[in-house]
Amino acid sequence: MTNACTNGLDVGFASLDYLQIGILGVIQGITELLPISSTAHMRVVPALLGWPDPGSAFSAAMQLAALAAVVSYFWKDVRQVATGSVQALRQKDYDNRWFKLAVAIILATIPIGIAGVALSSTLNACNSPLRGLMVIGISCVLMAVLMAAAELTARHRRTVGDMRLRDALIVGIAQIGALIPGVSRSGSTLTAALFLNFKREEAARFSFLLGLPAIALAGLKELWVLSHTELAANAWPHLLFGLVVASVSAFLAIWGLMKFLERFSTWPFVIYRAALGIFLIVAVSTGLLS
Template sequence: MSLLEIIVLAVLQGLTEFLPISSSAHLILVPLLTEWKDQGLAFDVAIHIGSLIAVMLYFRREIQRMTWQWVESVRRRDVSNQDARLAWAVVWGTIPVGLAGLALKGLIEGDMRTDIGGVVMAVSLIVFGLLLGWADWKHRGTRNEYNLTWKDVLIIGCAQAIALIPGTSRSGITITAGLMVGLSREASARFSFLLSIPVIILAGGLMTVDLIRVQTEVDWWSMFLGIVISGISAYLCIHYFLAFIRRIGMQPFVIYRLVLGGILLYIFLPPLLRAAG
């Protein structure tokens, strides 16, 4: 991989992992616009590690409290502490996407660079983008993530499983669900980011297993650089995204999703219609 490829792909992963705009849609556009070869499984693992390090560093104090109180809640069989409840919410909220990911792994790994895959992504960007805008406009509340009920967690967890559909955006659909159950914009985003930690660990673990099975040669310099760049861009993204949505809201991301979805439809729909005709 060239230095430019490493920088572009790592920055894209770092930003789009946490912005509600779909990382898969952006990563599919890169080879279309540049004709670069597939970056390989090892580099995918590396840039996911960078994103994981970033979110864990940003929420390090919260994670430390949550971990300690979660252990105490197991030992004492008491979930009255708010940090323990939030930790359990992250655990329970991860189960639906974990089960769905294992069940649909083969289908998810299908080639999204086909015309059908591109149209699926485009439609997902548009439909779930409009849903995000509607939730932000109509259902936004004032509760924070410590006030989540178990019903709220179930709704958000099941919504996260929907993100397995390419183009949906994991952060986008979980923020949408958070807004719909009455969380504030910032609380919805924070809980979405905390939910990303076990999801990235699970996804990275599965990719690592696949990487070991393939036994390909690893470019360690590219991986190290990818981790660093992805981590820095993801950390900055989380920080500025939380400040941005507090003042302006989700509508700019809705507009961006509609435009990107329209571009993908323009690219992938005509060949599909010609093939069908």
């Protein structure tokens, strides 16, 4: 089913009803923070159910739900990074751990900021080739292979307190992959951190904290773009409803993932990604999905 276009922007979500928005909100909230790609699920689920593609604008705006969930769950960390950095600047204590973490997060955000601006016209265009189901399927499989390699080679020794600027830059570069549907922001950053020998729960923690600036910038930018687009009257209530549903789902997803990674590996996500990717490749190749 083709996208609903308004001034060249895909805004298919405006044609969905509240039940459909609620279902997609739950899926978006859960998959945004799990290493399985929310963008992929925002394309695959509507395609399987015969719904319009809600569009990349919807997916980007829904990231603000993830922002609210991450800030709520990691409020202690967020507050300490903010207050610790301010205090360090006042005292010129540049060895302060919270100041170093803040610098690491800022440094790691620069690559995706540059790439996001460069690719924004392609990513948000109606019927963007990057949102094709075959592209998503291939991305899912490739990321499954990388996650598997990370699990097999990682030594799981390091913590966020050991983070060096070089580590942050490597993870930040990996985050660029999130711009391709099917890769997953949390998946790419978590995998990069595992390759750097961070403990699983510590890798996830840094992945979430690192994502705050990128998620905030992407979500707010998309709201600004949508505010300058002639949307249908029901579009904004739909978006607000989706944000509320996705926020609750995202918080539960963080809680579940952190508890899971304290005891288990990422292999279930590897298997799920590989299965989803192979299904999409076969479905598109055989004409089951188009």
